[in-house]
Amino acid sequence: MSDLWRRCLERLEGELNAEDLHTWLMPLQARDDTHGLRLFAPNPYTLDTVRERYLARIETVISQLTGHDLTVRLEVGSSAPRVAPASKPAAAPAPVRVEPAVPEAPAYTHNLDPHYTFETFVEGKSNQLGKAAAMQVAMNPGRAYNPLLLYGGTGLGKTHLMHATGNLMRERNPDFKVLYLRSEQFVGSMIEALRTKSMDEFKRRFRSVDALLIDDIQFFAGKDTTQEEFFHTFNALFESKQQIILTCDRYPKEVDKLEPRLKSRLGWGLSVAIEPPDFETRAAILLSKAHDKGVAVGENVAMLLAKRIRSNVRDLEGALNTLAARANFYGKPITIDFAEETLRDLLATHAQAVTVPNIQKTVADYYQVRLQDLLSKRRVRSLARPRQIAMALSKELTEHSLPEIGEAFGGRDHTTVLHACRTIKKLCETDTRMRQDWEQLIRILTG
Numbered sequence: 001m002s003d004l005w006r007r008c009l010e011r012l013e014g015e016l017n018a019e020d021l022h023t024w025l026m027p028l029q030a031r032d033d034t035h036g037l038r039l040f041a042p043n044p045y046t047l048d049t050v051r052e053r054y055l056a057r058i059e060t061v062i063s064q065l066t067g068h069d070l071t072v073r074l075e076v077g078s079s080a081p082r083v084a085p086a087s088k089p090a091a092a093p094a095p096v097r098v099e100p101a102v103p104e105a106p107a108y109t110h111n112l113d114p115h116y117t118f119e120t121f122v123e124g125k126s127n128q129l130g131k132a133a134a135m136q137v138a139m140n141p142g143r144a145y146n147p148l149l150l151y152g153g154t155g156l157g158k159t160h161l162m163h164a165t166g167n168l169m170r171e172r173n174p175d176f177k178v179l180y181l182r183s184e185q186f187v188g189s190m191i192e193a194l195r196t197k198s199m200d201e202f203k204r205r206f207r208s209v210d211a212l213l214i215d216d217i218q219f220f221a222g223k224d225t226t227q228e229e230f231f232h233t234f235n236a237l238f239e240s241k242q243q244i245i246l247t248c249d250r251y252p253k254e255v256d257k258l259e260p261r262l263k264s265r266l267g268w269g270l271s272v273a274i275e276p277p278d279f280e281t282r283a284a285i286l287l288s289k290a291h292d293k294g295v296a297v298g299e300n301v302a303m304l305l306a307k308r309i310r311s312n313v314r315d316l317e318g319a320l321n322t323l324a325a326r327a328n329f330y331g332k333p334i335t336i337d338f339a340e341e342t343l344r345d346l347l348a349t350h351a352q353a354v355t356v357p358n359i360q361k362t363v364a365d366y367y368q369v370r371l372q373d374l375l376s377k378r379r380v381r382s383l384a385r386p387r388q389i390a391m392a393l394s395k396e397l398t399e400h401s402l403p404e405i406g407e408a409f410g411g412r413d414h415t416t417v418l419h420a421c422r423t424i425k426k427l428c429e430t431d432t433r434m435r436q437d438w439e440q441l442i443r444i445l446t447g
């Protein structure tokens with residue numbers, strides 16, 4: 001059965017990058033079992049990650065390889081059968097440690113995706129600053145802005161920009177050593193280094209690069225050892241003018257359980273928000289993606305999708321992929337009717353996508369106040385008015401009741417929400433500025 005795991009790894013080697021494979025799957029030990037395959041993770045953290053990210057795929061590959069639906073059981077421990085305490089270690093059967101079917105990851109891999117370049121990145125108002133800053137950094141690494149931190153919601157192009165920066169740095173100077181990692185990989189490598197007592201090697205590896213790119217650092221929250229180590233890596237890189245580029249799903253000061261000294265370091269360079277793209281940019285991204293993938297999509301279809309799918313670019317791209325696959329399968333062109341028919345369920349989900357949290361975030365961004373302040377009990381006017389608008393929008397655009405809305409705004413009474421709705425309605429009738437804000441917010445929220 002260990003042979004089965006080896007074959008599974010070989011298959012996955014073609015799908016995953018070397019770093020992921022090395023960090024998460026190679027440390028697993030495998031053992032045959034009457035019901036299927038048992039995989040042993042070296043620690044609970046690896047177990048959780050494998051379960052969350054790879055288990056479903058492993059199960060599919062195993063059933064493809066065997067032709068049966070075998071169970072894959074994941075647990076923490078070692079594949080070596082338990083040995084009675086009295087027996088001599090030498091008498092114990094050797095652990096069935098599966099030898100890696102793939103070569104060890106080379107000492108240096110940049111992990112950059114060559115498709116994510118500035119050329120394939122569509123610029124719009126929402127990402128203009130981020131793109132300009134990233135290009136500056138690529139042209140002048142370690143000196144323009146250090147660190148460069150790109151933050152914003154999911155699927156808005158932060159990773160794309162980060163790779164584009166790394167790719168341009170390498171294009172300008174092929175000897176320039178760039179290392180891209182997701183935060184989980186940094187944590188995984190560190191745990192592995194602690195386990196194998198190779199922290200020196202770990203430190204050397206991260207400090208020997210010219211540019212270190214770490215994605216989604218909100219993942220460091222609450223992981224004290226990781227933050228400590230990252231803090232030292234950061235200082236070492238910063239002092240020798242090596243470039244650091246980071247992304248985060250929100251402004252790092254708002255990430256709970258991120259150490260204050262780390263937050264302060266992150267503020268040393270430039271932090272740029274990547275906002276959700278507006279309608280025109282969404283349509284342009286879609287046409288550009290379709291062009292790159294060789295999918296024939298007309299402007300009318302691009303506009304339909306861009307209008308209806310406002311959440312993020314990843315969802316937009318997912319819709320395009322679905323359309324392309326179906327059109328290919330049925331041998332049909334992608335017309336408006338075909339798109340509406342094929343994506344009916346998806347488009348319906350997005351039509352209902354205006355939620356109270358969505359409204360709260362949009363209003364906070366619009367008035368440039370912090371989300372937590374908007375939801376707080378503070379009564380200063382600069383917060384009270386945006387809060388009332390967010391409440392009134394929640395009533396206008398969602399099906400929630402007044403008490404439910406009150407609850408979502410830090411447990412307020414339904415009469416407070418009612419008062420907010422009446423106040424805003426009246427203001428919209430008398431105050432042009434307020435009416436413009438209201439209409440603009442509705443446009444942003446409903447596309």
Ligand SMILES: Nc1ncnc2c1ncn2[C@@H]1O[C@H](COP(=O)(O)OP(=O)(O)OP(=O)(O)O)[C@@H](O)[C@H]1O
Binds near residue numbers: 120121313
């Ligand atoms: N302006 C853009 N031009 C072209 N493609 C874009 C743009 N913005 C996003 N994309 C595409 O959308 C997809 C998701 O983007 P990306 O992975 O960079 O998001 P992200 O902000 O890093 O999200 P997460 O925080 O979830 O990792 C990618 O395929 C990316 O190429």
